[in-house]
Amino acid sequence: MTTSKVDVTGEAMCPHRLVLEHVTSRWAVLVLTALLDRPYRFGELRREVNGAGGRAVSEKMLAQTLQTLERDGLVHRDAKPVIPPRVDYWLTDLGREAAEQVRALALWSKRRMDDVQRARTTYDEARAAHDKARHEPHAAHDEARTTSAVRAS
Template structure:
């Protein structure tokens, strides 16, 4: 792993532009959208169904941010009605691979997390 002084950007610095990208990638909807797009290209409503619970507005904002960051490609075909598909760019695919490793790890350890929550809540008189 590179030392922080070896990197051109430092996410721990307030002015670092990588903070915004990190927020887009690790926010709930960004992470889920990138993960969903890893296996397939989706039209907007297909993606919205896949990312259960996201509103149209939030998905639209998320896709715009990820597209701006170069992680998602929007392919709009001039048909009637318009045909728009979203897919990962090569950079987005790399990011999604890392996110999916974390997602799968969290899913695989969820029993431990739930048990820890129960212990925590019981020790504090319930929630």
């Protein structure tokens, strides 16, 4: 497997960085992974995304997310001229490729969550000890002085 280095730290408005932001945004991750399974109508997709837990996506935010993904060529929107209106969404080939990568990252994060939690705990404990020592700079010095004074008497 060959890998190429991609500069994701470059200028904020680089086209590839904007696409990365679109694909990995809060709602796009859920939309893309849901659409991997099958096409959805707008309401169905909203229920599916909201069923993933956490905060609920508003109609406005879902519409914006879908529009962004459609503009990037990742999602196809098919509006049928019927009453009531029927709009279906599905992944394009490009969108399926991106969604598979996003799902792999989501599965990795789920699989490695225990490791992440341990790392967070270790970090938080070390940070708390560092902050305590920084806010009590004289505690160790005062203790050493008291010990010396007791020995001298």
